Amino acid sequence: MAEKGILLVVSGFSGAGKGTLLQKLLEKYDSFVLSISATTRNPREGERDGREYFFRSKEEFEAMIEAGDLIEYACYVGNYYGTPRAYVEEQLAQGKDVILEIEIQGARKIKERYPDSVLLFLSPPSAEELKRRLISRGTESMEVVENRLSRAAQEAQGMEDYDYFVINDNLEDCVRQVHQIIESEHARCFRNGEQIRKIREEVEKFQK
Amino acid sequence: MAEKGILLVVSGFSGAGKGTLLQKLLEKYDSFVLSISATTRNPREGERDGREYFFRSKEEFEAMIEAGDLIEYACYVGNYYGTPRAYVEEQLAQGKDVILEIEIQGARKIKERYPDSVLLFLSPPSAEELKRRLISRGTESMEVVENRLSRAAQEAQGMEDYDYFVINDNLEDCVRQVHQIIESEHARCFRNGEQIRKIREEVEKFQK
Numbered sequence: 159m160a161e162k163g164i165l166l167v168v169s170g171f172s173g174a175g176k177g178t179l180l181q182k183l184l185e186k187y188d189s190f191v192l193s194i195s196a197t198t199r200n201p202r203e204g205e206r207d208g209r210e211y212f213f214r215s216k217e218e219f220e221a222m223i224e225a226g227d228l229i230e231y232a233c234y235v236g237n238y239y240g241t242p243r244a245y246v247e248e249q250l251a252q253g254k255d256v257i258l259e260i261e262i263q264g265a266r267k268i269k270e271r272y273p274d275s276v277l278l279f280l281s282p283p284s285a286e287e288l289k290r291r292l293i294s295r296g297t298e299s300m301e302v303v304e305n306r307l308s309r310a311a312q313e314a315q316g317m318e319d320y321d322y323f324v325i326n327d328n329l330e331d332c333v334r335q336v337h338q339i340i341e342s343e344h345a346r347c348f349r350n351g352e353q354i355r356k357i358r359e360e361v362e363k364f365q366k
Numbered sequence: 367m368a369e370k371g372i373l374l375v376v377s378g379f380s381g382a383g384k385g386t387l388l389q390k391l392l393e394k395y396d397s398f399v400l401s402i403s404a405t406t407r408n409p410r411e412g413e414r415d416g417r418e419y420f421f422r423s424k425e426e427f428e429a430m431i432e433a434g435d436l437i438e439y440a441c442y443v444g445n446y447y448g449t450p451r452a453y454v455e456e457q458l459a460q461g462k463d464v465i466l467e468i469e470i471q472g473a474r475k476i477k478e479r480y481p482d483s484v485l486l487f488l489s490p491p492s493a494e495e496l497k498r499r500l501i502s503r504g505t506e507s508m509e510v511v512e513n514r515l516s517r518a519a520q521e522a523q524g525m526e527d528y529d530y531f532v533i534n535d536n537l538e539d540c541v542r543q544v545h546q547i548i549e550s551e552h553a554r555c556f557r558n559g560e561q562i563r564k565i566r567e568e569v570e571k572f573q574k
Contacts, residue, residue, distance in 0.1 A: 171569070279555070281565055284565065284568060285565060285568030285569045285571070285572065286568070288569065289572070304572075307569070307572035308572055308573050310569045310572060311569045311570045311571075311572050311573035312573075314565070314566040314569045314570065315566075317555065317562050317565075317566060318555055318556075318559075318562060319555075320555050321554060321555060322550070322553045322554055322555060323553060323554070323555045323558045323561070323562055324553055335549075335550075335553065338546045338549060338550050339550040339553060341543075341546060342530070342543075342546050342547040342549075342550040342551075343550075345530045345531060345532055345543065345547060346529060346530055346531070347487070347525065347526055347527075347528050347529060347530060347531045348526075350531045351526075353531070354525050354526060354531055357489055357492065357493060357522070357525075358522040358523075358525060360492060360493030360494070361379070361493045361496065361515070361518045361519045361522045362519045362522065363493070363519075364493065364497070364512075364515035364516055364518060364519050365516050365519035365520075
């Protein structure tokens with residue numbers, strides 16, 4: 159049975175723990191795959207084309223936009239970032255649940271084009287905890303931390319547009335919860351049209 | 367935190383295993399309670415008012431209809447059956463997930479009045495398996511079995527109107543799955559408006 163996969167969009171405040179969550183999900187459940195974005199920014203040391211990103215020139219990227227090969231894209235600090243359609247649709251067709259880590263604007267575009275997609279917003283238990291996590295990383299200057307917190311305020315505007323609101327308090331619980339949400343989504347009637355039709359046809363034969 | 371409970375409507379073919387499923391759910395998770403119906407039929411031996419049913423006279427029942435005290439009701443074989451509003455709403459307010467076992471017509475009424483309710487259709491893995499289960503009970507005549515199968519064909523008409531389609535192949539798996547669905551439903555954004563507003567207000571204070 160080649161049941162179609164689910165397109166799962168994960169967003170959340172910087173510091174909510176998206177990266178760690180997604181890494182654990184991918185490690186623990188082989189039903190998940192991560193969508194690989196295309197970008198025009200230069201590869202950093204150790205990054206490989208087709209693993210971290212598909213690295214493309216500006217001209218190549220704009221040709222992809224033109225051809226409709228991206229399901230969403232955006233421009234940050236002079237570089238394009240986008241989601242190539244082909245990989246996502248191939249994986250969904252193979253029954254994989256494809257995870258996209260993008261922000262609210264991209265998430266809205268995905269929901270428009272793929273109404274069956276699932277949008278999940280990841281939040282720390284409180285704003286204080288968010289601040290504490292960002293500071294305790296210790297890798298960034300106070301200015302960067304403040305920029306991220308300020309950014310969080312903007313990101314918080316679109317929270318209601320998501321399907322699910324998940325609090326990352328304990329990582330293991332959170333990983334299990336996201337997995338459960340996707341398993342439950344697979345049981346939605348609109349994703350099981352084929353099976354419902356089949357069993358209905360069978361029981362209809364019993365009708366006197 | 368007095369999070370509101372979820373109103374879960376469970377329907378399914380006679381023989382799908384609804385009774386056993388609900389019994390296990392109630393045993394295993396104390397977050398669930400079963401709605402108790404009111405009826406005008408006579409109590410059978412061992413049945414107690416307020417446990418299996420609220421036993422009411424026809425006049426009392428019709429007064430409840432008149433007063434809007436029932437969230438749905440129907441008439442079968444000359445007797446009324448209905449769901450008293452007070453008990454359901456009390457339990458939901460206390461954060462309990464309330465299970466209603468009713469048929470498609472009632473389920474549709476519930477969804478209209480309680481758009482946040484969750485409708486779940488329970489199905490055996492196949493029509494053949496349904497037939498096998500009904501026959502192997504051995505408690506009913508072939509005529510009763512055939513009536514039930516014929517009835518299943520009618521029940522199958524409304525399957526798409528449900529939110530979730532759950533196959534009862536292995537009882538333990540099925541119990542776990544229904545519990546997961548309700549847990550996941552609790553994470554829906556529209557059920558977490560208060561918490562979302564709270565964290566948004568908190569992070570907005572970070573805005574420069």
